Amino acid sequence: MKVLVTGVAGFIGSTLAERLVSDGHQVVGIDSFSDYYDRRIKESNLARLTDVNGFTLLEGDLNTADLRTVLDRVEVVYHHAGQPGVRKSWGADFTDYTDANISATQRLLEAVRNSAPSLTRFVYASSSSVYGNAERYPTSESDRPQPRSPYGVTKLAGEHLVNLYAANFGIPAISLRYFTVYGPRQRPDMAFNRFIEWARHDRPLPVYGDGTQIREFTYVDDIVEANVRACDADVEPGTVVNLSGGTATSVNDVLDLLEKIHGEPLRVHRGEPALGDVFRTGGCTERAKTLLGWEPRMGIEEGLAREYDWLAARDG
Ligand code: NAD
Numbered sequence: 001m002k003v004l005v006t007g008v009a010g011f012i013g014s015t016l017a018e019r020l021v022s023d024g025h026q027v028v029g030i031d032s033f034s035d036y037y038d039r040r041i042k043e044s045n046l047a048r049l050t051d052v053n054g055f056t057l058l059e060g061d062l063n064t065a066d067l068r069t070v071l072d073r074v075e076v077v078y079h080h081a082g083q084p085g086v087r088k089s090w091g092a093d094f095t096d097y098t099d100a101n102i103s104a105t106q107r108l109l110e111a112v113r114n115s116a117p118s119l120t121r122f123v124y125a126s127s128s129s130v131y132g133n134a135e136r137y138p139t140s141e142s143d144r145p146q147p148r149s150p151y152g153v154t155k156l157a158g159e160h161l162v163n164l165y166a167a168n169f170g171i172p173a174i175s176l177r178y179f180t181v182y183g184p185r186q187r188p189d190m191a192f193n194r195f196i197e198w199a200r201h202d203r204p205l206p207v208y209g210d211g212t213q214i215r216e217f218t219y220v221d222d223i224v225e226a227n228v229r230a231c232d233a234d235v236e237p238g239t240v241v242n243l244s245g246g247t248a249t250s251v252n253d254v255l256d257l258l259e260k261i262h263g264e265p266l267r268v269h270r271g272e273p274a275l276g277d278v279f280r281t282g283g284c285t286e287r288a289k290t291l292l293g294w295e296p297r298m299g300i301e302e303g304l305a306r307e308y309d310w311l312a313a314r315d316g
C-alpha cells in the first residue's frame, strides 16, 4: 500500500513511518523541518529510514508544496504535520499555529478531495488539548471541547475541518485524540525530555506550579499501533477516538519515578503554573477498544525508563 505521512521528521511521524515501512508499505514522508526545534534532531529521527527501500522523503511545506504530485497513488494519509506545544501558542507565535494546524490541514484536505481518488483512510493527529479542563474524567469523545490554549483551538479547528470534508466529500477520515505522548524521540520542549536532560546534567528540574497537575501519558508505540489499526477500521467518516495512556499520573508522581530511574536525588525548581496548561487530562478509551481493538499497553515506569535510556545513549 502507498502511504503518505506528513510531519514525518517529527517525534511521532518518524516512529510511525518506521513501523509502516517494516510492515511492507511504500511510505512517502513530507516535512518542512520547521524551526520549532533543532533540525539535527529531526534528521536523526529519520536516520533509520534514510536509504531504506520503500521510503521517500520530500522536504516541503504543506502550505506551498505541489500536493497533487505528493498524493499521486496514495491510499492512506497520516496527517501528523503541525505546530505542537501548548505553552508557546500565545501572542505573536499564534500565526505559526494557524499556518501549520489550520491552513495546512485545509490545503491538504482540498488536495485529497481533488487528487486522491484511491484514498481509503485519512488519519488526523488530534489532541487532548481540545478538551481544556474537561467536563468530567475520564473524558469521553462526546463531551464538550473547550480548549484552554490557542494551540488547542487550532487543533480543534483542524479536527472540525477534517469532519467537514468527511461529511461533504466522503473523505474516509478518523481523528485520533492523543493524550501527552512520550518515549524515545519525544520533542525537546516536552516535560519528560526536559526533566531527564536536566537530571542528567544535575540542574534543578523546571516544574510548572506545584506538580499536582495530572496527565494520562501515552507511550509512542501505543499511539503508532492505534494508527496502524485505524487504517482498516470499519468506522463512519469523521469518527473521533481518544488515545489515552490509562493511568492518571501527576507530575510529582513522574518526579518520584524518575528519581528511581536516575538513581540519585533530584533537585526540583517549582515555578509559576504555565499559561494554557490544563490541570488534568484523562480520556475514556472504550471507543478505541470497540472500534480499533486498542488498549494502552506500556506502563509509565518502563516507558519512562526507555525514554531515559534513549536520551542517555543519544547524548553519551
Ligand atoms: P513534532 O514537532 O515532532 O512533529 C511535527 C512535524 O511537522 C515537524 O517535524 C515539523 O517540521 C512538521 N511540520 C510542521 N508544519 C509543517 C508544514 N506546514 N508542512 C510540513 N511539515 C510541517 O510533533 P509531534 O509531537 O511528533 O506531534 C505530531 C502531531 O501530533 C502534531 O500534529 C501534534 O499536534 C499532534 N499531537 C502530539 C501530541 C504529543 O504529545 N506529542 C499530543 C497530541 C497531538
Ligand code: UGA
Pocket: 084, 085, 086, 126, 127, 128, 129, 130, 178, 179, 180, 181, 189, 190, 191, 192, 194, 195, 206, 207, 208, 209, 213, 214, 215, 251, 274, 277, 281
Ligand atoms: C502535550 C504536547 O506537548 C502537545 O503537543 C499535545 O497536544 C498535548 O500533550 C496533548 O495531549 O494534547 P503537555 O500535556 O503540556 O502537552 O505535555 P508536556 O510538555 O509533556 O507536559 C506535561 C506536564 O508537565 C504539564 O502539566 C506541564 O505543565 C508540565 N511541565 C512541562 C513542567 O512542569 N515542566 C516542563 O518543563 C514541561
